[in-house]
Amino acid sequence: MSRRAGYEGVVVAAPTTIAYERYSIHDAHWWIGRALRAALAAAGARPSDVDGLCVSSFSLGADTAVGLTQHFGLSPRWLDHIPMGGACGVVALRRAARAVQAGDADLVACVAGDTNPPDSFRRQLTGFSRFATDATYPYAAAGPNGSFALLTDAYMRKHGATREDFGRLCIAQRQNALAVPHALMKRPLTMAQYLAARPIADPVALFDCVMPCAGAEAFLVMREEAARAQGLAYAQIRATIERHNAFPEDPIQQRGGWAMDRDELYAMAGTTPDGIDIFESYDDYPVIIMMQLEDLGFCAKGEAPDFVRGHDFTVTGDFPHNTSGGQLSVGQAGAAGGYLGLVEALRQLTGQALGGQVKDAATALISGFGMINYDRGLCTGAAILGRA
Amino acid sequence: MSTTRPKRNPLAPTPPALLPPVPRSRAALGLAAAAAAGRFALQRCESCGKVQYPPREICAFCLGDALRWGEVARGGTVLAATTVRISADPYFRRLMPWRTGLVRMDAGPTVVAFLHGALAAEGRARLALRLDKAGQGVILALPEEGTAAMNDDPVLRELGCAPAQRRVLITDGRAPFAAALTRAFLDAGAASVFVGIAEDWRPLPDFAALDDPRIARVPLDASDAEAVHRAAASIGGRVDILVNTTWHQRPGDILDRQDTIFSREEMEAAFFGPMRLAQSFGPAMRSLAGEAAFAPCAWVNILSVAALAPAPGFAAFAAAQAAGLSLAHSLRRELRPLRVVNALVGPLDDVWHEHVPPPKLGAIALARAIVAALEDGIEDLAIGDVAQDILARYRDDPAILLREA
Numbered sequence: 001m002s003r004r005a006g007y008e009g010v011v012v013a014a015p016t017t018i019a020y021e022r023y024s025i026h027d028a029h030w031w032i033g034r035a036l037r038a039a040l041a042a043a044g045a046r047p048s049d050v051d052g053l054c055v056s057s058f059s060l061g062a063d064t065a066v067g068l069t070q071h072f073g074l075s076p077r078w079l080d081h082i083p084m085g086g087a088c089g090v091v092a093l094r095r096a097a098r099a100v101q102a103g104d105a106d107l108v109a110c111v112a113g114d115t116n117p118p119d120s121f122r123r124q125l126t127g128f129s130r131f132a133t134d135a136t137y138p139y140a141a142a143g144p145n146g147s148f149a150l151l152t153d154a155y156m157r158k159h160g161a162t163r164e165d166f167g168r169l170c171i172a173q174r175q176n177a178l179a180v181p182h183a184l185m186k187r188p189l190t191m192a193q194y195l196a197a198r199p200i201a202d203p204v205a206l207f208d209c210v211m212p213c214a215g216a217e218a219f220l221v222m223r224e225e226a227a228r229a230q231g232l233a234y235a236q237i238r239a240t241i242e243r244h245n246a247f248p249e250d251p252i253q254q255r256g257g258w259a260m261d262r263d264e265l266y267a268m269a270g271t272t273p274d275g276i277d278i279f280e281s282y283d284d285y286p287v288i289i290m291m292q293l294e295d296l297g298f299c300a301k302g303e304a305p306d307f308v309r310g311h312d313f314t315v316t317g318d319f320p321h322n323t324s325g326g327q328l329s330v331g332q333a334g335a336a337g338g339y340l341g342l343v344e345a346l347r348q349l350t351g352q353a354l355g356g357q358v359k360d361a362a363t364a365l366i367s368g369f370g371m372i373n374y375d376r377g378l379c380t381g382a383a384i385l386g387r388a
Numbered sequence: 389m390s391t392t393r394p395k396r397n398p399l400a401p402t403p404p405a406l407l408p409p410v411p412r413s414r415a416a417l418g419l420a421a422a423a424a425a426g427r428f429a430l431q432r433c434e435s436c437g438k439v440q441y442p443p444r445e446i447c448a449f450c451l452g453d454a455l456r457w458g459e460v461a462r463g464g465t466v467l468a469a470t471t472v473r474i475s476a477d478p479y480f481r482r483l484m485p486w487r488t489g490l491v492r493m494d495a496g497p498t499v500v501a502f503l504h505g506a507l508a509a510e511g512r513a514r515l516a517l518r519l520d521k522a523g524q525g526v527i528l529a530l531p532e533e534g535t536a537a538m539n540d541d542p543v544l545r546e547l548g549c550a551p552a553q554r555r556v557l558i559t560d561g562r563a564p565f566a567a568a569l570t571r572a573f574l575d576a577g578a579a580s581v582f583v584g585i586a587e588d589w590r591p592l593p594d595f596a597a598l599d600d601p602r603i604a605r606v607p608l609d610a611s612d613a614e615a616v617h618r619a620a621a622s623i624g625g626r627v628d629i630l631v632n633t634t635w636h637q638r639p640g641d642i643l644d645r646q647d648t649i650f651s652r653e654e655m656e657a658a659f660f661g662p663m664r665l666a667q668s669f670g671p672a673m674r675s676l677a678g679e680a681a682f683a684p685c686a687w688v689n690i691l692s693v694a695a696l697a698p699a700p701g702f703a704a705f706a707a708a709q710a711a712g713l714s715l716a717h718s719l720r721r722e723l724r725p726l727r728v729v730n731a732l733v734g735p736l737d738d739v740w741h742e743h744v745p746p747p748k749l750g751a752i753a754l755a756r757a758i759v760a761a762l763e764d765g766i767e768d769l770a771i772g773d774v775a776q777d778i779l780a781r782y783r784d785d786p787a788i789l790l791r792e793a
Contacts, residue, residue, distance in 0.1 A: 122476040126409060134416035135442035138409045138526055139500050140486045141477035142470075149470035150490050150500075153509065202471045248448070251492040252467045374442055375490060375498055 004268065006238075010097045011224045012385065013234035014042040015346040017354075019182035020215035020331045024115045028059040029071055031113035031333075035216035036072065039109060043220055044230050052078035052105030052221075054096055056088035056112040056335035058124055078105035085370030086282045087242070088112055088338035089217075090381030094240040096221035106222065113216025114334025121212045131374035142201050145209055147372045148285040149201035154252050155287050156203060159302040163203060165309065166286035167194040169321075170207050170328055172313035173283065177325020179315075179355030184213060184331040207328070210284050215333030217343045224388075233350035233388075238363070239268035240383040256369060257380035258295035266297070269363075269384040273297040276384070277361040278348055279319065280341030282369040283326040288377070292367045296382060315356030323348055324355055342366045342383065349387045362387045393553040393579050393682050405678035405725050406479040407522045415443035418457045419525025423517035424767035428462050430495070431455040441497035462515045464491040466529065467498065469509040479521075483546060491515065491529050501527040502543045518547045518765045521677075521725035549685035549727055550763045552577035554628040559584045559610060559665055563633035564738045565690070567594035568751035572759045573629075574600050582623055584608030586615075610634045610661030616668045624672035629762065631688040634661040637740055641703040651704045658705075658712035662689065666715075670723055677725045686727045686762055689716040690754070693732040693775040696782045697789045701744075720767075729767050731758055734774030747773045 016039040018031060032055060040047065053076045055065035063071070065081035078099045082088045089112065096108035125143045127133055140146060155161055171194060177183035189207060197206035227234040241264060243257025258265075266272050273296065281292045290304035299307040311319040324330055324344040327337045345364035347353050363386050370379040412420075415431070422429035431440040435452030439460050446453055469489040475481050487503040491513055499515070507513055513529040520526045528547070531538060539548070556573045558566050561583040570581050580602045585592065586609035595603075608619040636657030638650050645651065666687075673684035692699075695713035698706035713730065720728035735741045737748040749772035757771040770779035781789045 125476050126411065130413050131442045133409075133411055134413050136500050137477075138412075138520070138524060139488045139502060140472040140480050140484075141409065141475045142472040142488070143476055145474065146470060146472050146488060149472070150468040150488075153470055154468040154490070157509065199471075200474045202473070204470075251498050252490055375500060 006268065007097045007101065007236070009224050010100050010221065011227050011234040011236055011388065012093060012219050012221050012346060013227050013232040014039045014218070014220040015343040015350070015352065016042060016218040017182060017343055018113070018216040020184055020213045020333050022116070022184065022211070022213050022331070023118055024214035025117065026115055026214070028057045028113055028115045029063070029068065031115055031214060031216040032057060032068065032111050033072055035111050035113055035218040036109055039111070039218040039220055043232055045107060045220075047072065047074060049107050050074055050109050051076050052096060052099055052108030054080040054082060054092045054108060054110040056082045056084065056092065056338060057114050058334045059114045059116075059120065076105070078108065084338065084379040085335060086284060086338045086377070087368035087370040087379035087381040088335050089340075089342040090240060090366060090368040090383045091242055091379070093219070093221065093237065093342060093383055094242060094381070097237050100221050100223060106226065108221040109218060110221060110339075111216065111218040112335040112339040114214060114336060116212055116214040116334070129371075129373045132372075135374055144284065144372055145201045145204055147375065148287060149204040151253055151376070152203055152208075152285065152287040155254065155290065158254065159305060161290065161305040163195060164191065165305040166208060167191050168308050169286045169289050169313060170194055172317070173322045173326045174329045175314045176323050176356060177329030180324045180330065181354060183325045183329050184211060185325070185329045204285065208285055210327040210332035210337070213331035213333050215331065215336050217333075217336040217339035219339070219343055219346060233352065235346050235349040235385040236388055238270070238384040238386045239265050240381065241265045242381040245378045246380065253376035254291070255295050255301065256291055256377065258292060258367065258382055262295065262297050262382070265382055265384065271363060271384065276363055276365045277320070278323060278345060278358050278364040279321045280345045280364060280366045281322060282338070282341065282367050283322055283328050284332065284337065284369070286328075288369055292369070296365065296367060315358055320358045320361070323353065323358060338368055338370060341368070345385055349385055396679070402676060403482070403678040403680070405674060406482060407725055408479045408520045408524065409477060410522045410524065412524060413443065415445060418443055419517055419527075420519060420523060421525070422457060423519045423525035423765070425769070426764055426766040427459055428515060428517050429457045430460045430497070432458050432460065439493070439495040439497055441493075441499050460495040461493070463532075464493040464499070464513050464515055464529065466490070466503065466507055466509050466511050466513050467492050469503055469507070483542065486543065489529060499527050501529040504528065504530045504538065504543065505541050506531045506538065519727065519767055520547060523720060523724060523727075548763070548765055549629065550576070551629060551759055553579050554682060554685070555580045555582070555626050556629045556631060557582040557584065557606075557623065557627040557669075558631050558633055559608060560633045560635065561585045561592060561595065561605070563635040564736055565751040565754045566633050567598060568755040569631060569633065569758060570595070570598060570603060572752075572755035574602060576759045576763070578602065580604060582606045582627065584619065586611075610665055611656050613664050616664045620668035620672060624669050625676060627669060627673060628682060628684050629686045629688065630665070630669055630673065631690070631758065632662050632665055633690055634658070634665070635690070637692070637702070637705050639701050639740060640705070641701060645704060651708065654705050654708035655711065658691070658708035659715055662712060662715055666719055666723070670719070673726055674723055684726060686729060687719060687723055688729040688731065688758060688762070689719075690731050690733060690758070691716065693734055693770060693778045695732065696778060696786070697792075727767060729758070729761055729769070731761065732770045732775045732779060734772040734778070749775070
């Protein structure tokens, strides 16, 4: 493989979140437009300054990023639409960074958002993918709950993980969320509550599941000198990876694409798992957090339950993880869930945390995971951001 | 199958009939076609031979663009299991909880399947294709060794329409196979068998030997719209399985006849009669199909295999049967969630076929095959050697079959 160029001279700034709502009467366009506006306001930029736009959303109807240019009155010279769910934040970042680096665009606005009217989740499930329509939805229509229940069941039996191990992750994230104003779930969670929760698809129970909601997230990618000229707080992009449909020969998913690419990720960033101060994982279900801990090298395969037992995952703990509470406590605003960790890492590295601030955080690892096309998540990505 | 039919509370509202998810890609309809015929078939790549699932257009191993449906090994190992308690879909919500799992097939792919209650994670399984209530093919993982007790499983009950404890209507008691069908349904444990009789004053010798309190004669003449309405008003809400036995066959090619009188009678029996039955009984049966247990579940059409290609000497009859088959295909869509079983039969062993050389189809064999199809969830079948031979030729190439006659 050819050696990859770094991202020198390109930075990411303006972490933006539009506070989530359980249900919304507005279309996704409204949520995405508000996030774009807020991000530009944070950077002191006008809409006409945006010459690159990158969008992710599940609920735009017939529209893509193309329709949004006219809807928002933008005339970008670089445009991307990334339908990768939980991996869309990392992928948007790495594509936008290359566009800016190559001079194809100067200011790329990356936005993800979705609306959530009642019943939209079911309608989204029925036509999520061709394989889902043909081969998962007709089997009890459990959606991702059913798919992750199967992955969780296999993981528990193979590696001896217990419900308590998953509960530790959920409880730590809820602790982190208590200080975050826009988190939808703001009541402390105890282990007894976690274990007694309503069963959804065994062994997955209520607090293992994210709550679908409406919301949007955004960030801006630009040259470092542009950010400096605007007096913006920014973070550096030290490394990124992306992989799709990794290990198709595995009969059931027990590892993701990170396991293929993590050496390159750390080598490009010139660091190791020990050098990571904050880990923002993709947390649609706790079993996937376990998988990321292993595949991104924090522990060996099958040792994540032990790793979770041995560390404190709260903001003030020895392994700060999903420091805003993650989707499990903030909510899953569709594609914005793929941005949540990245936006939170950017806040932490620029000292703008909305909740608890991790002390002396210089390096953050953000991981994305998306698109249960059939029996497994296909898209994986990760990025390492550094404090400027 | 539970052995006693529960008494229905007459004050309880009839729940609406709900359908499982219907949309599928065109390729995935191959599962329904295989399930309807009682086969376990998946796509196989003609270039590299690899078995594919979910159904697709292009081989996931070599990008081959020719994937052909064919029988594959049914064995597999359960990799993971779950009990789904919350579903997004109204049809499944009524059935919760249901078990699903991931099964690694010996043939290669990993499939999401409904899991039989007796299957354990990491255990061996035998896969089967069944039609669901939307008429779509779904994969079931069953214990490797089948047992009688195995059938008492919520998934199998929901997907099945075995005659045991069900109420059956044989629409025309004068059909040459009506008495044998009645006997076969009684032997299979049917709760009752209504037998439709036109012109009650005429003798019915075939039934002389049948003495069973579960048999009830009903005045029913499919050629009389009023009579069909009256019968449907009287028993339409109590029929779980309707067997359309309306049958009229006389020899004669097109030019053998001087007029259309016999042909009209054949069309009456093969097409207009069944249409009246469907219009009167169909809505009642369909509207009760949402009942929790022993709901109306099946509509059986018995048609001559000549519907696929005219048999010499019976051209006019064959044309009427082709009309009946087209009607039957449409009923399959319109009567959902009822299962529409289309049974194609060869020359019957009756007076009109004395000049036809064997093999011919006896009434008892026909009746047993119908009951077995209902028990095994089969929707498309050919009964007897001749019908199976013609169906095989039809599936191979209908254009060639039409030249063979």
